[in-house]
Amino acid sequence: MSKHRQEIWENELAKCIKCGTCRSVCQVFQSVDDESYVARGKMRLVDAYLNNKINLTDGLAQRMSMCLMCKACTASCPSGVKTDRVFLEMRNYLAEEKGLSKVKRMAFTWLKYRNIFDFSLRFGAFFQGLVFKGLPDRNGRIPRFPIPVAGFNQRRIIPTLAKRPLRSMLPEVVKIDKPKMRVAFFTGCMMNYVYPESGLALVDVLRANDIEVVTPKKQQCCGTPIFTSGDFKTGRLLVKQNLTAFCDLDVDAIVAGCASGGVAWKHEFQTILEEDDEMLPVAKKLAEKSYDISEFLSKIELNNNFGRVEKTVTYHDPCHLNRGQGISKEPRDLIKAIPGIKFIEMSHADNCCGSGGSFNLSYYEVSRDINNKKVKSIGEVKPDIVLTGCSACRMHIEDGLFQSGLNIPVRHTIELLAESYRKQGVI
Amino acid sequence: MLDLKILRELEETLGRGRVKTDMESLISYSYDGTFQERLPDAVVKAHDVSEVSNIMKISGAYGVPVVPRGAGTGLSGGVVPLKGGIVLEMTAFNKIIEINMRNKYAIVEPGVYTNDFAEAVEKVGLFYPPDPASSKSSTLGGNVAECAGGPRGVKYGVTKDYVMGLELVLPDGEILNVGNMVDGETGWFDLPLLLTGSEGTLGIITKIIFRLIDNPEHKQTLLAKYDQVIDAGKTVSSIIKNGVIPTTLEIMDRTTIQAVENFLKIGLDTEKDAFLLLEVDGSKYEVAKQLEQVKQICLECGAVEVETASTKEESDRLWKARRSISGACGKINPTKIGEDATVPRSKIPEMIVRLREIAKKYQLKMVIFGHAGDGNLHPNILTDKRNSEEMERVEKAVSELFNAAVSLGGTLSGEHGIGYMKAPFLKMEMGETGYQTLKKVKEVFDPKGVLNPGKMFMDEEMF
Ligand SMILES: Cc1cc2nc3c(=O)[nH]c(=O)nc-3n(C[C@H](O)[C@H](O)[C@H](O)COP(=O)(O)OP(=O)(O)OC[C@H]3O[C@@H](n4cnc5c(N)ncnc54)[C@H](O)[C@@H]3O)c2cc1C
Ligand code: SF4
Numbered sequence: 024m025s026k027h028r029q030e031i032w033e034n035e036l037a038k039c040i041k042c043g044t045c046r047s048v049c050q051v052f053q054s055v056d057d058e059s060y061v062a063r064g065k066m067r068l069v070d071a072y073l074n075n076k077i078n079l080t081d082g083l084a085q086r087m088s089m090c091l092m093c094k095a096c097t098a099s100c101p102s103g104v105k106t107d108r109v110f111l112e113m114r115n116y117l118a119e120e121k122g123l124s125k126v127k128r129m130a131f132t133w134l135k136y137r138n139i140f141d142f143s144l145r146f147g148a149f150f151q152g153l154v155f156k157g158l159p160d161r162n163g164r165i166p167r168f169p170i171p172v173a174g175f176n177q178r179r180i181i182p183t184l185a186k187r188p189l190r191s192m193l194p195e196v197v198k199i200d201k202p203k204m205r206v207a208f209f210t211g212c213m214m215n216y217v218y219p220e221s222g223l224a225l226v227d228v229l230r231a232n233d234i235e236v237v238t239p240k241k242q243q244c245c246g247t248p249i250f251t252s253g254d255f256k257t258g259r260l261l262v263k264q265n266l267t268a269f270c271d272l273d274v275d276a277i278v279a280g281c282a283s284g285g286v287a288w289k290h291e292f293q294t295i296l297e298e299d300d301e302m303l304p305v306a307k308k309l310a311e312k313s314y315d316i317s318e319f320l321s322k323i324e325l326n327n328n329f330g331r332v333e334k335t336v337t338y339h340d341p342c343h344l345n346r347g348q349g350i351s352k353e354p355r356d357l358i359k360a361i362p363g364i365k366f367i368e369m370s371h372a373d374n375c376c377g378s379g380g381s382f383n384l385s386y387y388e389v390s391r392d393i394n395n396k397k398v399k400s401i402g403e404v405k406p407d408i409v410l411t412g413c414s415a416c417r418m419h420i421e422d423g424l425f426q427s428g429l430n431i432p433v434r435h436t437i438e439l440l441a442e443s444y445r446k447q448g449v450i
Numbered sequence: 451m452l453d454l455k456i457l458r459e460l461e462e463t464l465g466r467g468r469v470k471t472d473m474e475s476l477i478s479y480s481y482d483g484t485f486q487e488r489l490p491d492a493v494v495k496a497h498d499v500s501e502v503s504n505i506m507k508i509s510g511a512y513g514v515p516v517v518p519r520g521a522g523t524g525l526s527g528g529v530v531p532l533k534g535g536i537v538l539e540m541t542a543f544n545k546i547i548e549i550n551m552r553n554k555y556a557i558v559e560p561g562v563y564t565n566d567f568a569e570a571v572e573k574v575g576l577f578y579p580p581d582p583a584s585s586k587s588s589t590l591g592g593n594v595a596e597c598a599g600g601p602r603g604v605k606y607g608v609t610k611d612y613v614m615g616l617e618l619v620l621p622d623g624e625i626l627n628v629g630n631m632v633d634g635e636t637g638w639f640d641l642p643l644l645l646t647g648s649e650g651t652l653g654i655i656t657k658i659i660f661r662l663i664d665n666p667e668h669k670q671t672l673l674a675k676y677d678q679v680i681d682a683g684k685t686v687s688s689i690i691k692n693g694v695i696p697t698t699l700e701i702m703d704r705t706t707i708q709a710v711e712n713f714l715k716i717g718l719d720t721e722k723d724a725f726l727l728l729e730v731d732g733s734k735y736e737v738a739k740q741l742e743q744v745k746q747i748c749l750e751c752g753a754v755e756v757e758t759a760s761t762k763e764e765s766d767r768l769w770k771a772r773r774s775i776s777g778a779c780g781k782i783n784p785t786k787i788g789e790d791a792t793v794p795r796s797k798i799p800e801m802i803v804r805l806r807e808i809a810k811k812y813q814l815k816m817v818i819f820g821h822a823g824d825g826n827l828h829p830n831i832l833t834d835k836r837n838s839e840e841m842e843r844v845e846k847a848v849s850e851l852f853n854a855a856v857s858l859g860g861t862l863s864g865e866h867g868i869g870y871m872k873a874p875f876l877k878m879e880m881g882e883t884g885y886q887t888l889k890k891v892k893e894v895f896d897p898k899g900v901l902n903p904g905k906m907f908m909d910e911e912m913f
């Protein structure tokens with residue numbers, strides 16, 4: 024085992040005072056009500072492993088993988104234990120020592136064949152029938168093959184895949200007369216394959232602000248679903264391809280359209296690259312100019328020529344935006360800036376929606392249980408739409424709302440902004 | 451290892467897969483908020499009273515220890531299964547059965563989380579005062595079993611002041627109901643009172659009847675700052691002597707203030723030697739009057755600055771500081787040996803002097819904070835359990851600290867209970883007669899010594 028990893032474990036373990044505060048925030052724990060699934064229990068399991076009291080059992084692996092990586096425990100821990108880091112390292116260690124679980128391996132080797140995937144998806148109509156089984160009411164599909172992040176479960180519905188991926192529709196550079204700024208757009212998989220309309224909205228909003236948008240064709244999945252399940256090796260491969268695709272661009276900022284992508288660019292690329300990797304300085308440098316789209320918009324002088332949108336809306340905090348990047352106020356401010364909008368806060372807006380990257384892939388039942396609470400909070404508000412800043416959350420909440428018979432659409436915050444600009448004829 | 455026969459019998463009563471013996475589960479139920487860990491032989495979660503009763507019958511028949519467990523946030527080691535056996539998890543008893551607004555009582559199951567209950571009560575306009583700092587994660591069963599207290603104790607008392615009745619399963623599996631929902635008054639021995647604070651050594655609590663009270667109309671928070679911690683101690687004695695009863699009266703010494711500020715960064719004045727955090731409640735008129743009186747006393751006793759929180763946000767900020775202490779200390783040194791030895795309020799200044807001397811003598815980092823209004827000072831030693839040389843000094847310091855408390859007429863445990871941590875000192879506090887009396891009570895309830903052995907009593911042969 025690497026010394027670095029051992030040190031991380033030992034330091035964090037020494038800090039855990041076993042106070043049990045994490046029990047009050049961990050949604051997985053609250054769903055299963057079993058101490059071995061809460062951060063405190065998992066910390067003890069890591070400790071037991073380090074002290075040779077337990078082997079790398081399937082049971083241990085199960086505890087480590089049944090975690091949303093939502094950072095709720097990390098954020099609430101009074102001792103500042105970096106639980107997320109401890110578990111991530113353990114997942115990686117397990118993958119190294121024991122190999123990845125089968126389902127995950129299937130999803131992730133797929134990723135390396137990105138081009139084939141793109142190609143197939145471009146023939147969506149044909150391909151869809153092959154990969155997805157339509158639901159009787161045609162409202163959604165059940166995937167027969169896994170797709171990144173969306174996961175693979177016979178019961179979960181996912182929206183109809185885009186006919187064409189976002190990046191195949193966007194030119195490498197969206198030119199602007201006399202641009203005020205130039206930014207690079209990191210789309211993330213979900214915007215690319217599932218919700219290209221969010222991506223187009225994002226580009227439109229930047230355009231409305233006289234910002235030139237570069238969308239590098241060679242960008243890849245951010246790697247989050249891969250390295251969080253322990254496969255640092257494939258993860259590193261993707262990280263490096265992304266860094267290479269962005270490092271020579273002449274841009275003022277890198278803007279991420281999804282919460283996980285933002286955390287990845289800001290923090291996780293650096294976390295998973297090895298200490299002596301020559302790309303590490305590049306990751307550091309680019310991290311400094313990486314922003315989530317809502318954060319970026321709150322930092323510029325925003326074109327506030329907004330058109331009226333008469334809607335009641337509420338907002339769900341994605342874990343990777345709120346706890347991952349400390350961004351919760353910015354999207355709310357953007358939403359409230361639009362005339363006509365009635366914003367109602369849902370209860371526990373910052374609770375995880377239960378998606379958790381590939382979590383819902385393996386633990387659909389628990390994930391649904393957690394999501395039901397989210398659906399309940401939304402139901403109490405009765406909004407016209409739910410807004411959020413992460414497409415994975417969007418998909419999981421849409422799934423939940425649909426299964427509960429609630430007909431409320433979920434949208435990326437940026438789509439509301441685009442709609443408002445459109446009403447005013449700005450774009 | 452438990453005999454396979456016993457495990458099979460347990461599984462037969464509970465159902466397949468309900469008796470966990472995998473290493474992952476055993477490790478996860480081997481601890482609480484203290485530092486010792488001991489593996490149980492099995493972990494089971496009961497869903498209703500009859501299951502608890504059946505488990506106790508089996509345990510009784512074979513003499514297998516049973517340790518009831520709430521959330522495992524205890525600070526005296528109550529749920530650490532010192533002698534192995536079965537950890538009986540009570541968190542599935544999670545229903546608030548009734549909140550009676552007219553007669554102001556509630557019937558709840560022991561696995562309900564304290565804060566959830568307090569919120570539900572508040573929703574209907576009533577008040578359940580006990581508020582341990584752990585309220586978001588501790589269970590009501592654990593609160594009753596430890597007789598938990600909290601900042602509001604000065605005015606509103608502790609958990610025992612709200613327990614009117616209990617349903618418990620005795621070690622032989624029989625079900626006992628004590629108290630009532632009329633007034634909790636019993637013509638006979640006050641068993642609810644005896645069982646509150648029994649730390650899972652006399653019976654398994656399966657239902658609780660709590661007294662509720664009216665919500666106070668107004669509240670106001672005040673912060674007094676001192677250059678000398680002794681002056682803060684004097685203020686406490688003086689406030690009580692003058693007949694003012696604040697809702698809460700909390701003390702934080704310099705090291706505590708610094709730790710919290712480091713952790714929260716909310717602009718606390720880290721130059722001061724001590725803070726007193728006070729809250730008064732009542733009608734608008736009463737609040738204003740008390741506040742003025744308290745302010746006066748603080749200044750007379752040497753406070754250099756007195757601040758009143760004018761907005762809810764401001765008072766929330768101050769209380770957040772108080773609630774974060776425990777964790778903030780963890781940032782200084784990883785191991786926190788917390789004690790809750792308590793002294794009469796008039797002895798607070800003296801106790802503070804002694805505590806500081808002890809810390810100095812053994813060269814240890816000590817923070818003092820707590821419910822000063824109750825004389826409960828929560829001296830906490832911040833150390834690192836991996837440093838065995840220092841741990842030896844800690845042990846000596848703790849022993850001296852208990853001695854100091856008892857010699858000032860105080861008690862070992864204000865609220866965290868005895869558990870295994872303070873068991874060695876129980877005799878010192880109770881005296882021989884007191885100790886033997888306690889033991890006889892234990893024998894009446896649990897003659898075979900199957901319930902939570904190793905806690906409170908040290909005598910190896912039986913408990
Ligand atoms: C950060 C932190 C702050 C704290 N602040 C305070 C405070 O301000 N005031 C305070 O008083 N305490 C405080 N505590 C201590 C602790 O939270 C309390 O003692 C609490 O009452 C324990 O509840 P629990 O559900 O975690 O019980 P556990 O730790 O699970 O159990 C405690 C004891 O109760 C017994 N028990 C549990 N359930 C039952 C049952 N159903 N029947 C019979 N016996 C049972 C157990 O056997 C054990 O002996 C704090 C702890 C922490 C970690
Ligand atoms: S909240 Fe932090 S210190 Fe407390 S038990 Fe959980 S991980 Fe440990």
Ligand code: SF4
Nearest residue numbers: 049090091093094096
């Ligand atoms: S990251 Fe989320 S799911 Fe995982 S242990 Fe922490 S709180 Fe629970």
